[in-house]
Amino acid sequence: MAVPAARIVFGPQDRAAVADAVTEILTSGALTLGPYTERFESSFAAAHRAPHAVAVSSGTAALEIALRIVGVSGRDVVVPANTFYATAAAVIHAGGRPVFADVSASTFALSAAGLKAALTPSTAAVVLVHIGGLITPETDELRRLCDEQGIALIEDAAHAHGCTYDGRFAGSFGQVGAFSFYPTKVTTSGEGGMLLTSSEQFRDEARLYRDQGKGSFSANHHVRHGSAWRLSELNAAVGEVHLRHLEDFVEARRRVARTYTAELAGLDGLRPLTEPEKCRGNFYKYIALLPHGVDRTRFKTAVAESGVRLSGEVYDLPLHHQPVLTEYADGPLPVAEDVCARHVCLPIHSDMHDDEVDQVLTAVSAAYAAVAG
Incomplete structure (x- = not known):
């Protein structure tokens, strides 16, 4: 599946x-x-x-x-x-x-x-x-x-x-x-x-x-x-x-996010973007940072081989590197450049099933061991 x-x-x-x-x-x-x-x-x-x-x-x-x-x-x-x-x-x-x-x-x-x-x-x-x-x-x-x-x-x-x-x-x-x-x-x-x-x-x-x-x-x-x-x-x-389903959708996503965060804690070096104190997010995206030196394309390809498609990044190219916006660029912005280059987004749906969550975690763990091990 x-x-x-x-x-x-x-x-x-x-x-x-x-x-x-x-x-x-x-x-x-x-x-x-x-x-x-x-x-x-x-x-x-x-x-x-x-x-x-x-x-x-x-x-x-x-x-x-x-x-x-x-x-x-x-x-x-x-x-x-x-x-x-x-x-x-x-x-x-x-x-x-x-x-x-x-x-x-x-x-x-x-x-x-x-x-x-x-x-x-x-x-x-x-x-x-x-x-x-x-x-x-x-x-x-x-x-x-x-x-x-x-x-x-x-x-x-x-x-x-x-x-x-x-x-x-x-x-x-x-x-x-x-x-x-x-x-x-x-x-x-x-x-x-x-x-x-x-x-x-x-x-x-x-x-x-x-x-x-x-x-x-x-x-x-x-x-x-x-x-x-x-x-x-x-x-x-x-x-x-x-x-009409906003609250139910948000809670469903938060439930998936809690499972992801708990299970990914065992993958040393993979850092989920955790919810700040006092913040109640909707987890439109579930974001995790790969360690320095891990090839994101290889990681996503390895995950896809297990039938899991990682969603689009937020975002893979910062605005000052976008070809159409270079005239407004004014020097490096190192944090944005780093996080744009290293993060991935795990699938998270408003009706996600437990077996899908398990499949994502299995695929991510196997890919991470193969690429970052």
Whole structure:
């Protein structure tokens, strides 16, 4: 039996609920910015104890809208070097300049030291990315540094559905949090994104930007440089149905992660990324660092020979080494370069079976003995 890198979970009842919603939507003819979008927004906000939510077409759109609201055009935005291309792309598309910062080896997230080294007199915003569904314990210090400088803090929470730190949910630490519903996320709408904020002004601005910058839905006057960032009613219906399982999905992933961590303790030199104190992560990814000198490609190939496919890294190439972003690079960022080169991600699904967990652990142990022994 093969264990896939990821598995998207929609049970029979969910599929039936989505089908009923699609029938209703198509019958009504209201295909965008309708009641299902509002329902999805309300449910997601409630699940994260946030006052306001705005649904958009993607997590990348959510980030760009947030950056446009805080006003980064012609200014610098600090971005951790270890994140997906879209984080930097959103900065560029909003008119800003990404400034890459180093990360912490224990969380893969932006560190306070990295932020301090990356700040410039022109810094307008900082993007904090919750890699793999873990919120760094440096979050409060990062917010304090931003507040001292009058700089906006934006959370890239694309991985962080349902995650908390010290009892507070992702999306509540900055001025706004941007979430993704790409198919592999803990909950999905097929495609889509969401902004969470405590600010009515941010909410209202986001609604303008997502609908071509129009002053109202029915009017043809444009007051912002927006775009077609709406979420369709069909996607909203899928997202709202899937969101009903958020707590169960998170707990299922946490249960698998606990087993992995306990069993991998016997593999000397293989270091799982452990959950920080006060953090309750969703384990969107289960991350482990290989020892120096172990060839990651060989290790992944050996694991695959046992029918286990390791999921994509987060991330294998830091932003300042991405060919399309080299013009923004400014010297080495050693921690990001090291963790990007050495980590792997074990399969972790929201409906993972015990026999699959055992198969992964057996494959990883055998491959590790062969490659690192």
